[in-house]
Amino acid sequence: MEKSSHSLRNASQTLKVAFRSLTQHKLRTGLSILGIVCGVMAVMAMIAIGEGARQKVLRQIEQLGIRNIYIRAISLTDEQRRKAGESLSSGLNLKDADRIRFGCRHVRDAACLKVLTTSPLGMAKEISPQIAAVSSTYAELLNIFVDRGRFIADQDVARGNLVCVPGSRVVESLGAEGRLGKHIRIENLMFKIVGILERFGQKREDTSVMAVRNYDEMIFIPLGTIREKRDTDELTEIVVQVRKTREVYKAEESLKRIMAVSHHHMADYQMVVPQELLRQVQKTRRMFNIVLGAIAGISLIVGGIGIMNIMLATVSERTKEIGIRRAVGATRRDIMVQFLAESLMLTFAGGVFGVMLGALTVWLISGLGRWDTAITLPAILLPLLMSALVGICFGLYPAWQAARTDPVIALGHAR
Amino acid sequence: MIKLSGIVKEYHIAGDAIPVLRGIDLSVGRGDFLSIMGPSGSGKSSLLYILGCLDRPVRGTYLLDGVDVCHASDEERSRLRANQIGFVFQTFNLIPSLSLFENVELPFLYADGDDDRPVKERVMAVIEQVGLGDRIKHRPSELSGGEMQRTAIARAAVMNPKLILADEPTGNLDSETGRRILELFHEFHAKGTTIIMVTHDRAVASHADTRITLKDGKIVSFSA
Ligand SMILES: Nc1ncnc2c1ncn2[C@@H]1O[C@H](COP(=O)(O)OP(=O)(O)OP(=O)(O)O)[C@@H](O)[C@H]1O
Ligand SMILES: [Mg+2]
Numbered sequence: 296m297e298k299s300s301h302s303l304r305n306a307s308q309t310l311k312v313a314f315r316s317l318t319q320h321k322l323r324t325g326l327s328i329l330g331i332v333c334g335v336m337a338v339m340a341m342i343a344i345g346e347g348a349r350q351k352v353l354r355q356i357e358q359l360g361i362r363n364i365y366i367r368a369i370s371l372t373d374e375q376r377r378k379a380g381e382s383l384s385s386g387l388n389l390k391d392a393d394r395i396r397f398g399c400r401h402v403r404d405a406a407c408l409k410v411l412t413t414s415p416l417g418m419a420k421e422i423s424p425q426i427a428a429v430s431s432t433y434a435e436l437l438n439i440f441v442d443r444g445r446f447i448a449d450q451d452v453a454r455g456n457l458v459c460v461p462g463s464r465v466v467e468s469l470g471a472e473g474r475l476g477k478h479i480r481i482e483n484l485m486f487k488i489v490g491i492l493e494r495f496g497q498k499r500e501d502t503s504v505m506a507v508r509n510y511d512e513m514i515f516i517p518l519g520t521i522r523e524k525r526d527t528d529e530l531t532e533i534v535v536q537v538r539k540t541r542e543v544y545k546a547e548e549s550l551k552r553i554m555a556v557s558h559h560h561m562a563d564y565q566m567v568v569p570q571e572l573l574r575q576v577q578k579t580r581r582m583f584n585i586v587l588g589a590i591a592g593i594s595l596i597v598g599g600i601g602i603m604n605i606m607l608a609t610v611s612e613r614t615k616e617i618g619i620r621r622a623v624g625a626t627r628r629d630i631m632v633q634f635l636a637e638s639l640m641l642t643f644a645g646g647v648f649g650v651m652l653g654a655l656t657v658w659l660i661s662g663l664g665r666w667d668t669a670i671t672l673p674a675i676l677l678p679l680l681m682s683a684l685v686g687i688c689f690g691l692y693p694a695w696q697a698a699r700t701d702p703v704i705a706l707g708h709a710r
Numbered sequence: 711m712i713k714l715s716g717i718v719k720e721y722h723i724a725g726d727a728i729p730v731l732r733g734i735d736l737s738v739g740r741g742d743f744l745s746i747m748g749p750s751g752s753g754k755s756s757l758l759y760i761l762g763c764l765d766r767p768v769r770g771t772y773l774l775d776g777v778d779v780c781h782a783s784d785e786e787r788s789r790l791r792a793n794q795i796g797f798v799f800q801t802f803n804l805i806p807s808l809s810l811f812e813n814v815e816l817p818f819l820y821a822d823g824d825d826d827r828p829v830k831e832r833v834m835a836v837i838e839q840v841g842l843g844d845r846i847k848h849r850p851s852e853l854s855g856g857e858m859q860r861t862a863i864a865r866a867a868v869m870n871p872k873l874i875l876a877d878e879p880t881g882n883l884d885s886e887t888g889r890r891i892l893e894l895f896h897e898f899h900a901k902g903t904t905i906i907m908v909t910h911d912r913a914v915a916s917h918a919d920t921r922i923t924l925k926d927g928k929i930v931s932f933s934a
Contacts, residue, residue, distance in 0.1 A: 305819050305820075308819050309819075312807075312808075315807060316807065319807060615803070616805050616807075618803070619803050619804075619805055619816075620805075620816070620820075621764065621788070621791075622762070622764060622791065622797045622803070623791065623792065623797070623816050623817040623820060623865065624788050624789065624791040624792020624793070624817055624819075624820035624821055625788060625792075625819070625820045626784055626785055626788040626820070627784050627788075628785075629788075629819075629820060702764045702765075703759050703764055703765045706764075706799070706803065707801070708755050708756070708759060
């Protein structure tokens with residue numbers, strides 16, 4: 296108890312002395328921590344930018360479905376189409392979906408989508424809704440929610456029911472006609488509105504790998520209800536959902552095999568794995584991290600040298616004080632700790648200023664540059680930790696110099 | 711309490727050893743008041759630094775209460791300085807950035823807490839004793855020479871040390887102020903503190919129980 300209160304007083308006194316000595320030379324202190332401030336600022340901004348990019352990708356992947364694999368038809372030229380016909384590939388079709396569903400044990404379910412080229416009649420001019428014929432599983436696999444009514448059901452597809460589920464913007468533009476039970480006219484058929492989609496709006500986020508469909512401006516109808524001219528059974532997209540997230544790549548392999556066989560090795564489709572996005576990002580992040588590390592390292596070393604310089608000056612300026620403290624009982628360790636505390640406080644102050652300026656920088660970047668940024672706890676703590684580390688590392692030598700000062704010389708007796 | 715035998719101190723300049731103390735034998739009893747006189751350069755300060763465990767002799771032994779302090783660790787010698795020895799210098803040696811109170815409080819940072827009284831109380835008591843109770847917030851630069859020296863004495867006495875060492879404490883002061891400083895030393899001496907004081911002033915030395923004179927690093931006269 297006695298001992299601990301003693302060391303506590305010692306610690307608070309040490310900090311007080313350090314603080315006072317730093318505030319005594321404000322300009323000098325300010326200039327000496329400039330390097331640290333810049334370094335910390337840069338590191339923080341970079342972490343925030345990197346984190347922002349990562350979170351953006353995570354949001355995108357969430358939208359696309361982390362367990363999903365997309366198989367998309369590639370539109371062929373006539374020449375290619377002829378060749379494809381010769382090699383007996385009939386494009387992406389429902390049979391592919393069935394093969395995938397039953398031929399691969401990793402697959403939980405698959406959904407089909409066919410985008411039609413027709414447009415509905417009686418729409419306001421400002422929007423041109425896309426009509427998509429889908430299987431009933433589409434909504435579930437892509438996390439599309441119905442606001443009112445229901446989505447396309449199995450029976451609708453099986454019986455060819457003329458029903459439709461429009462998105463929120465479509466409904467808005469239809470006005471009074473955009474209600475459950477009303478009809479939308481497509482080609483020459485009247486499709487009854489059985490459900491209305493939840494607004495998707497702000498959640499929309501385009502990815503680098505694929506565009507996310509804007510469901511607000513879409514009308515879903517059952518697959519097979521409209522046959523267009525020159526039509527085959529070609530689908531636009533098959534979405535495959537894998538049972539477990541970690542089986543996605545295994546599933547991709549087996550899907551590739553299945554598809555290669557049934558398409559006779561014709562590349563008239565393309566496979567997209569959203570999880571791949573994460574991999575790509577991680578790859579670019581690695582590069583980013585190296586650059587970050589280099590910049591951080593250089594600026595902190597430069598900053599640290601500034602600190603060491605100022606601490607050496609402080610130590611030699613206060614030689615007498617060191618002698619006095621030794622005379623009244625300070626050990627070499629006490630002196631060492633005192634000057635270490637001072638350089639630590641110096642760099643920590645630099646760290647705090649750096650973080651504050653860093654936050655400002657990040658705010659400017661996201662505001663002016665329209666970049667995605669995210670200030671997470673590591674973006675604050677890591678630079679602070681680094682600044683503290685610099686304080687200790689570069690304060691060590693000056694503190695050691697102070698500690699080994701001969702008190703007899705310091706007191707001016709012997710020189 | 712103090713037993714010096716065969717103390718030799720040399721300084722090295724460009725490889726040459728310059729002898730400063732050439733074999734000092736001295737014993738000082740508990741509660742003694744010893745004065746050290748001698749011409750400039752005779753080694754008085756050097757001896758005092760050795761007595762104060764701030765410097766080590768090249769040869770010889772120094773027993774403080776039976777402990778061989780020459781061969782003690784930095785830690786142990788620092789503890790002795792913190793708890794048992796008070797230093798008063800000719801040039802006061804106060805820390806300019808600290809207030810009077812903080813200067814006097816300084817030894818508490820390094821000493822063992824063995825007194826139950828709060829630090830503040832003890833510091834104030836000794837500041838009152840040297841008559842500076844109304845100046846505790848002042849910086850050394852705002853004090854007169856006499857006030858600075860009284861602050862230094864308060865600092866030396868605040869831990870209630872067994873031994874106070876003073877190196878020409880009145881050398882930089884006028885005689886009237888110097889006389890008052892000496893009174894303070896007498897007060898501490900009266901309480902049983904051992905005092906060793908270097909001085910040029912015969913009158914000052916006459917206050918002491920024991921007087922020694924150094925010349926060329928040797929004790930040339932001893933009178934009790
Ligand atoms: N670091 C050193 N290197 C070489 N010689 C030194 C050193 N320090 C002191 N001396 C010498 O040691 C001798 C004794 O010095 P010291 O300061 O102990 O004498 P002093 O009796 O206190 O003198 P004064 O009355 O002037 O204070 C002097 O000749 C001095 O020049
Ligand atoms: Mg001297």
